[in-house]
Amino acid sequence: MSVQHVHTYLVHIGKGKAGPPRIGGTTVALKDKFFDLLNNIYSRSDDECDIDITFSLSPDGKQQNPCRDLILDYLRNPTLPNGRMIAERLEKMTDNRSGLGLLFLIGGTEGKERKLVISRFPTDSAILADENQTALTVEFLERVFMKSKYSYKAVSYRGRSLEGDFWSGRATDKQINPSNGDISNYWIVEFLASEFSITPAAGTRRLAVALRDAAKKADIEVKTELAAATTLASRLKGQRLNIDEFEQRFGLSPEACAALRSELKNSKVAQERFQFDSDEFNSVIRYRSVEMSSGGILIGPSGNFDKIFQKEVVDKEKKRVRYSTEGTVVDTRLKKGL
Amino acid sequence: MSLQSEYKNRYDKVLTRLAEAIAEQVQGYLRSEPRIDRVTGRAKDIASFMDKARREENGKKKYSEPLSQIQDQIGVRIITFYTSDVTRLHDIVVKYFRPIEIKNHVPESEKEFSYFGRHFILKVPTDAISDDMDRTLVPEFFELQIKTLFQHAWSEAEHDLGYKPGTTPLTSEQKRRLAFTSAQAWGADHIFEELFRERHP
Numbered sequence: 212m213s214v215q216h217v218h219t220y221l222v223h224i225g226k227g228k229a230g231p232p233r234i235g236g237t238t239v240a241l242k243d244k245f246f247d248l249l250n251n252i253y254s255r256s257d258d259e260c261d262i263d264i265t266f267s268l269s270p271d272g273k274q275q276n277p278c279r280d281l282i283l284d285y286l287r288n289p290t291l292p293n294g295r296m297i298a299e300r301l302e303k304m305t306d307n308r309s310g311l312g313l314l315f316l317i318g319g320t321e322g323k324e325r326k327l328v329i330s331r332f333p334t335d336s337a338i339l340a341d342e343n344q345t346a347l348t349v350e351f352l353e354r355v356f357m358k359s360k361y362s363y364k365a366v367s368y369r370g371r372s373l374e375g376d377f378w379s380g381r382a383t384d385k386q387i388n389p390s391n392g393d394i395s396n397y398w399i400v401e402f403l404a405s406e407f408s409i410t411p412a413a414g415t416r417r418l419a420v421a422l423r424d425a426a427k428k429a430d431i432e433v434k435t436e437l438a439a440a441t442t443l444a445s446r447l448k449g450q451r452l453n454i455d456e457f458e459q460r461f462g463l464s465p466e467a468c469a470a471l472r473s474e475l476k477n478s479k480v481a482q483e484r485f486q487f488d489s490d491e492f493n494s495v496i497r498y499r500s501v502e503m504s505s506g507g508i509l510i511g512p513s514g515n516f517d518k519i520f521q522k523e524v525v526d527k528e529k530k531r532v533r534y535s536t537e538g539t540v541v542d543t544r545l546k547k548g549l
Numbered sequence: 550m551s552l553q554s555e556y557k558n559r560y561d562k563v564l565t566r567l568a569e570a571i572a573e574q575v576q577g578y579l580r581s582e583p584r585i586d587r588v589t590g591r592a593k594d595i596a597s598f599m600d601k602a603r604r605e606e607n608g609k610k611k612y613s614e615p616l617s618q619i620q621d622q623i624g625v626r627i628i629t630f631y632t633s634d635v636t637r638l639h640d641i642v643v644k645y646f647r648p649i650e651i652k653n654h655v656p657e658s659e660k661e662f663s664y665f666g667r668h669f670i671l672k673v674p675t676d677a678i679s680d681d682m683d684r685t686l687v688p689e690f691f692e693l694q695i696k697t698l699f700q701h702a703w704s705e706a707e708h709d710l711g712y713k714p715g716t717t718p719l720t721s722e723q724k725r726r727l728a729f730t731s732a733q734a735w736g737a738d739h740i741f742e743e744l745f746r747e748r749h750p
Binding site: 263265266267268272273274370371372374375376378379406407408409410412413416417475476477478479480483 | 578612613614616617618620643644645646647648649650651652653670672674675676677678679680689690
């Protein structure tokens with residue numbers, strides 16, 4: 212069995228509070244259904260945690276990070292008090308919006324590597340229904356902790372050396388791009404004192420260069436798709452996503468996805484999450500498209516669009532215009548009819 | 550497998566190619582930047598790695614797990630013209646790479662002259678790792694240095710004279726002469742920076 216120790220702590224709201232309440236905590240026995248649930252979280256963390264993160268350096272530029280230090284102390288000596296230090300750090304970052312949570316520290320070994328999964332279950336309320344042959348009883352339960360698909364958070368660290376490894380991990384945060392657009396920094400930035408392993412500029416540039424180069428080589432249909440996605444990409448400003456999600460969000464066809472993938476250096480980079488940087492994107496690539504009431508669509512690099520297509524106002528009142536361009540035909544395709 | 554064999558395996562299979570790929574990526578980010586003399590990438594040679602791995606501090610081995618702890622197995626260097634360029638390039642480096650350390654190397658005392666340079670320990674970018682590389686052999690970090698031409702020239706000569714494996718330690722008088730050359734390089738950098746500012750106000 213790879214899981215060797217599990218500790219759990221009830222983490223209250225402590226942000227801005229002078230003296231946070233002392234956190235209890237307990238050691239979880241490595242048996243029974245409860246352990247099976249946690250063991251499952253431990254095993255599945257490799258798939259569930261899909262955001263590459265790296266601990267931040269100290270403000271004076273040194274290789275020192277307060278959260279990493281606590282994690283290393285815990286890994287060196289995985290005791291209830293050492294785990295509590297991690298829970299207390301989380302409590303100091305927890306505000307009303309994050310609410311009460313149940314924290315699990317699940318440690319083990321896999322081959323020559325040590326592995327630690329830190330998982331936070333948010334609190335919720337529930338109704339317990341108990342039915343027997345004659346009656347149904349219901350009971351309202353507070354402080355129920357669930358692995359919510361909307362607010363579950365976890366992080367997984369692996370490494371061989373406590374001296375040189377454990378700088379990077381993989382996290383999951385279901386609140387990272389909430390519907391209100393307000394990005395949650397609570398788990399990754401504040402508690403874990405980490406950043407995405409790839410910077411916004413590097414991740415965005417990688418995507419922009421791949422789109423630009425794929426469009427240059429693609430046929431007219433794929434070129435049109437990629438140009439449309441490029442035009443709409445400005446809406447992604449500040450969003451956290453990976454290239455997989457970019458493809459899904461703009462509904463790219465399998466051909467367009469393949470064209471984009473062929474420009475990536477390796478198969479892993481499409482899964483790496485980054486924060487979209489509009490300025491960087493526009494510095495590499497920007498397409499402008501114009502759709503006409505006649506059914507025609509014009510697409511061209513934004514910087515040269517007005518040079519490529521000459522616009523002439525035909526009827527100002529009816530807003531009718533004529534676009535024209537001149538050159539040799541380098542590619543032409545027919546789209547199959549429906 | 551001995552440490553040397555392990556490192557040689559890593560060096561042969563991954564490090565040399567990875568150093569080239571990272572240097573190429575850095576060059577790409579700096580393509581439109583002025584006053585870049587060159588960008589170089591190198592994998593730390595096996596003798597230098599072993600020499601570093603054997604180092605002691607306070608009577609104990611400095612590195613208990615050298616393969617994880619020695620973070621300059623890959624080194625990239627950006628050579629630029631003026632000291633103000635170092636600051637400008639610093640901003641570009643942290644824009645595109647995730648650092649876990651940034652250090653401005655200057656002598657400890659104002660009365661000393663020795664090594665000057667800006668060093669970063671940066672996360673190896675995923676883009677530089679090709680699918681055929683064994684990821685277990687890929688180091689997590691690499692070192693990037695930004696130096697002026699004079700800082701670069703001084704550090705290369707000083708390393709050649711004093712720090713190559715197997716060389717005898719420098720005498721006190723030799724160290725003083727090296728310090729003198731460092732002071733000259735420092736002075737040259739300052740005069741060039743002043744001239745640059747005067748010519749490009």
